[in-house]
Amino acid sequence: MELDAELSALAAQEDLPADLVRRLLQYPGARRTVALLRRDLTDDLIAEIIDLGSVRTLAANSSVPSQIRARFAEHPEPAVRCAVAASVRDEPLGLLARLAADPDPSVRSFLAMNEHLPAELLALLASDSEASVRSSVIQRWRDVPDDVRRMLLTDADPGIRSGSVRASVPPADLLPGLLADPATRAAAVAHAVPTPELAADPDSDVREAVAAHPDLPAGLRDLLAADQDISVRNAIAARSDTPPTLREQIVATLEPDGPVAEWTLSFLRDTHTCPRAAPPPPRRTRQQAESLLAQAGL
Structure with a gap:
């Protein structure tokens, strides 16, 4: 195993003493692992990670205290706000609504993937002006209310209409129109009765859908x-x-x-x-960890 991979594996090891974790922060790859995966980060370690410039990775760690992640929601870099939006809870109350109004569409797209997002905010994002945000809603939301489903199935953007058909069963009254729409015809085949006309369609994607x-x-x-x-x-x-x-x-x-x-x-x-999954790295004793850190000059 290469040194980078060994240090990253050590950085993810449970019950690693805090003084060894702090030394790992000086190695960029290991620091990213610490920032993203560790559940035992102290306030001092969090502050040091921020000072070292790994805020975006730290923002994606759902174990970081909610009051700190709420601060990241105000960060000037959209990438940091995206990392927070994907998994943050509504602490303090109103944080999710604030992120739903973020001026950067990428933040709103990541928010749509958040499992803690209430239905009313998902419905709001489903009508977002940016197609990328609406697309994220389609990928995330399976239990879509009928009015929202209809709105997405008749969206002005062909990609949204197609994705909506693939994500949920369309109402029967919309199926003829979806089969007539070149953008949704192939996706709608799964919900229709296969016919000789569909099997002879000039679009190979339609014929492939019939074949399946x-x-x-x-x-x-x-x-x-x-x-x-x-x-x-x-x-x-x-x-x-x-x-x-x-x-x-x-x-x-x-x-x-x-x-x-x-x-x-x-x-x-x-x-x-598929290749076999790699076995988990062995747990290192303190002596072994010290030796590895010394090898890396840490």
């Missing part, structure tokens, strides 16, 4: 198995109801143009292999 439909009739499955688009054929090969012989025939026709494409296709078919 859970209620795809066998006739359309066999038709799409010979589709000109490699992703459509791969989607058929990935189906659990595709006969083994047909699957083998399809896979033989898949000729990706590089290792990334090959991995992507195999991932959908669940034939990829």
Whole structure:
């Protein structure tokens, strides 16, 4: 293990004496680990981390006292406010509402991901003037009230409409319009009945969505198995109801143009292999930690 990685692993070690943690602050990589992960930071250590310039990382540590994180919400750098907005609680009361009105859209986007955000503020962000903020709401909010869902499904931005269809089941009365909309047609296929017209759509994304439909009739499955688009054929090969012989025939026709494409296709078919997770680093004794710190000149 390289020295940087060893020091970062030591910085995350539980029950590490405070004097060793303080020495680690002089090493940038280890300091970032301390600032982000440690749950036992004292006021003195927090002040030193701030003085050393790692405020943004510290702001993302949810174990830092709420009164300190509330101060970070006023920081002049948007990146610091973003780090706070993603996980801060409403302490003091009104802090989340203040962040929801932040002039920087990136802060409001990070706030939309905050699990402590109440529904009324999520609804406010769902109507934000910036599409990036509304997109963050879609990614975060699953239990969307019907009026908010309808608003997002009919948003002026095609990306918001498409993301909304993928994130939640659209009301039945909106489905025809979503299928007619080029921006949402492919995403809406999952909520429609697969038809020969959809299976013959000129848009390969639509045909791929049909190929992945859970209620795809066998006739359309066999038709799409010979589709000109490699992703459509791969989607058929990935189906659990595709006969083994047909699957083998399809896979033989898949000729990706590089290792990334090959991995992507195999991932959908669940034939990829992931590397084993690295074992956790061993816990160091004080003597071993002192030796490592000395090696780094700390």
